[in-house]
Amino acid sequence: MTDTPEDRLLDAALVHVPFDGWSEETFRAAIRDTGIAPAVARGLFPRGAVDLAIAYHRRGDDAMAARIAETDLGAMRFRDRVAFAVRARIEATGDREVVRRGTTLFALPMHAADGAKLIWGTADRIWTALGDTSQDLNWYSKRATLSGVYSSTVLYWLGDDSIDNDATWAFLDRRIDDVMRIEGAKAQMRKNPLTRGLMAGPEWLASRIRAPRRDAGVPGGRPRG
Template sequence: MDQENSMDAAKSLILQAALPHAAFDGWSETTLLAAQADSGLAPALTRALFPRGGIDLAVAYHQQGDRAMAEALAATDLTALRYTDRVALAVKLRLTGADKELVRRGTTLFSLPHHAPEGAKLIWSTADAIWTALGDTSTDINWYSKRATLAAVYSATVLFWLGDQSDDNADTWAFLDRRLGNVMQFEKAKAALANNPVAKALFAGPGKLLSRITAPAARHDLPGRTKL
């Protein structure tokens, strides 16, 4: 465990050293080499921690933002908030804790065809991090639908936020509220449809198939995870 902690500390050190460089040189090999020089860590260790260079730095920055958001949510009293407002707060915390220029650089990188799958995976992981932080306990198809819907809302909000020049990003938060409002309207329509006798009969067969879908089992045998 001490070795794992020391590796995490080294990775964090390099990432923090990379941030001022990434704003100018993007998430690139140039940024990684500059961060290695500034951190004073051995080149071999830097390459072992970030074998793919700049894209691994971008991934690490994104994951750092997810962890910071989860920690901020855990320290916030959410009892007085409606569930939609909790989701909105989580997205706001995630974005306000990020640097726009660094996110813009990452968005450019992950828009490239060969990096697009990784970018999509990171957006999904952010949606999963938000639902997990909010205590989501769904184990059926709702596990997937919640994350897919939030991933779409989050990615659209990020793109709006990157171009937002309003005070305190007020236009972005209004955009986010509208998107979440659209989701709630869809959920209400879906609930009404589920209670309609004709719709029940029509979708009885597909419903049985969908009911067999379950959330993925937790993998506790992966590196860095503790077996229960």
């Protein structure tokens, strides 16, 4: 990991988060512990601990993407690749109490939009790492569905006291199986002569919807143009 001022501040903050949360007290303690000038620290993280919490989440996304890249997923079923990616993301979080404090922070109304954007960004990183090339409504539906799977699994994991988090991974498998059943039902409707016509209109409309450009303020997206 690079030894940048951002990394040093974040690493210093992580020592204090379990006790003081992602708070101004934690931010000031990180400044004090690193010896970085307050003006420089505030320039790097204008909102203080909130921006540190965002940086921590994105660090976990980076670690997950690196693990996916170095793992041979070729022999796995696709649903198992998704499960592997979600598990890799959760295992990259480190301290459970740090994540718990972040969940509390992003549950606050003033930070809820940041939290939703981070979860969506994680789902986008997973789909991108797994080679998703969808550019229509599927781009949105895949990320929305996986955001729900990921966030619910994290909440389950926060209360899991099973050995090696086995209960969490079983919960994750059930959530993915639920999604696969829905996708399977949709596929059957497309094949069935009685319901195929019902799908034609919605699918035509879905084909007209495009993924956002990367400069549209939404994590992920397609290149400009």
